[in-house]
Amino acid sequence: MGAPVVDDRTGRITGVKAKLGEDKREVTFHAPLVVAADGNSTRLSLAMGLHRREDRPMGVAVRTYFTSPRHDDDYLESWLELWDRRGAQDRLLPGYGWIFGMGDGTSNVGLGVLNTSDSFKELDWREVLKAWCASMPEDWGYTPDNMTGPIRGAALPMAFNRQPHYTRGLLLVGDAGGLVNPFNGEGIAYAMESGQLAADVIVQAHARSTPAQREIALQRYPRVLKDTYGGYYTLGRAFVKLIGNPKVMQIAAQRGLTHPMLMKFTLKLLANLTDPTGGDAMDRIINGLSKVAPKA
Ligand SMILES: Cc1cc2nc3c(=O)[nH]c(=O)nc-3n(C[C@H](O)[C@H](O)[C@H](O)COP(=O)(O)OP(=O)(O)OC[C@H]3O[C@@H](n4cnc5c(N)ncnc54)[C@H](O)[C@@H]3O)c2cc1C
Known part of the structure; x- marks a missing residue:
C-alpha cells in the first residue's frame, strides 16, 4: 500500500496504489x-494531509533479544528506574524497562521512554539500553556476546x-491515529479495539440509504x-508532563x-485496568x- 487515489472533484480517497510481489x-x-492501519509512519495519512499533532506526547521504544537462562520466566519484569548518567547528577528518566522470556532460549529486553524530559533529544536509546543491561547480574546473560539480533526501535x-480520525473517506486506526x-x-490493544470500533461504524454507515446519511454515520x-x-488520554497527557520532571x-x-x-492504584491507572461496571473505590475514582x- 502506498499512495492514495483521490477524487480531484471531492478530495475524497477512493482507493490506494500498491506494488505487489x-x-x-x-x-x-x-x-x-x-x-489507514499502516502504523506510526502512516504514509497514507500523510499523503492525505494528516500530519501529527506536536502538542501530543511521543515515546520511543527499543528492544533486543539475548540467549538467557531466564528465557522461560513465567512473568514480565518491569524496571521503573532508568537513568541518564551523563551529567554531574544522575537523572531518572520518564519510562521503564522490561524483560520477558520468549520460551525459545531467548529473552526480550527493552525500554520505552517519553519525550517530555530534557534528556529525550540528547540520548542515544540504544546506548541507554546497553548501559542498563550492563548493570544487571552477569548470570542473566544480557551481555553483548549473547545478543541474537540488532537493537531495533520505533516511535x-x-x-x-x-x-481527525475520519475525513474524506479515510479512517485511522492504531498507531496511524496515534x-x-x-x-x-x-498500543496493541488500542490498535485492535480501534479496528473493531471503525468496523462497527463502517457497518452502520453501510446500512444507510443515501451518501449524506452514510457520511453522517462515518463522522x-x-x-x-x-x-x-x-x-483517559487527557489524564495521561497531564501524567507524562508531570513525570517529565x-x-x-x-x-x-x-x-x-x-x-x-x-x-495498586498506580497499576490500575497506568495499565488501564479499571472495572468499567463499578468495581472498588479506586476504579470509581479513575473512571x-x-x-x-476533556475528551480532546
Ligand atoms: C520496541 C517496542 C515494543 C513495544 N511493546 C509493546 C507492548 O509490549 N505492548 C503493547 O501493547 N504495545 C507495544 N508496542 C507498541 C505497539 O507495537 C504498537 O502500538 C502496535 O503495533 C500498533 O499496531 P498497528 O497495527 O497500528 O501498527 P503496526 O504494528 O506498526 O503495523 C502496521 C503495519 O503496516 C505495514 N505498512 C506500513 N506502511 C505500509 C505500506 N506502505 N504498505 C504496506 N504495508 C505497510 C507495516 O509493515 C506494519 O506491518 C511496542 C512498540 C515498540 C517499538
Whole structure:
C-alpha cells in the first residue's frame, strides 16, 4: 500500500496504489472507504494531509533479544528506574524497562521512554539500553556476546496525535491515529479495539440509504474514539508532563512504589485496568476522573 487515489472533484480517497510481489507490479485498488492501519509512519495519512499533532506526547521504544537462562520466566519484569548518567547528577528518566522470556532460549529486553524530559533529544536509546543491561547480574546473560539480533526501535505515537480520525473517506486506526496509551506505551490493544470500533461504524454507515446519511454515520467515528479513550488520554497527557520532571519521577518512584495501596492504584491507572461496571473505590475514582476530563 502506498499512495492514495483521490477524487480531484471531492478530495475524497477512493482507493490506494500498491506494488505487489517480487516484481513490484503496480496495482490500483478502488474502495468506497479506506482504513489507514499502516502504523506510526502512516504514509497514507500523510499523503492525505494528516500530519501529527506536536502538542501530543511521543515515546520511543527499543528492544533486543539475548540467549538467557531466564528465557522461560513465567512473568514480565518491569524496571521503573532508568537513568541518564551523563551529567554531574544522575537523572531518572520518564519510562521503564522490561524483560520477558520468549520460551525459545531467548529473552526480550527493552525500554520505552517519553519525550517530555530534557534528556529525550540528547540520548542515544540504544546506548541507554546497553548501559542498563550492563548493570544487571552477569548470570542473566544480557551481555553483548549473547545478543541474537540488532537493537531495533520505533516511535510510540500517543494520545490521539493524528486527527481527525475520519475525513474524506479515510479512517485511522492504531498507531496511524496515534492511539498509544500515554500512561504505559502500549498500543496493541488500542490498535485492535480501534479496528473493531471503525468496523462497527463502517457497518452502520453501510446500512444507510443515501451518501449524506452514510457520511453522517462515518463522522461518528472520531466521537466514538473520544468517548472511549479521550478522557483517559487527557489524564495521561497531564501524567507524562508531570513525570517529565526528574524530581517528580524520583519522588514517585521512591515513595509511590513502596506503598502497596498507592502501587495498586498506580497499576490500575497506568495499565488501564479499571472495572468499567463499578468495581472498588479506586476504579470509581479513575473512571470518574476519565469521565470529567476533556475528551480532546
Ligand atoms: C520496541 C517496542 C515494543 C513495544 N511493546 C509493546 C507492548 O509490549 N505492548 C503493547 O501493547 N504495545 C507495544 N508496542 C507498541 C505497539 O507495537 C504498537 O502500538 C502496535 O503495533 C500498533 O499496531 P498497528 O497495527 O497500528 O501498527 P503496526 O504494528 O506498526 O503495523 C502496521 C503495519 O503496516 C505495514 N505498512 C506500513 N506502511 C505500509 C505500506 N506502505 N504498505 C504496506 N504495508 C505497510 C507495516 O509493515 C506494519 O506491518 C511496542 C512498540 C515498540 C517499538
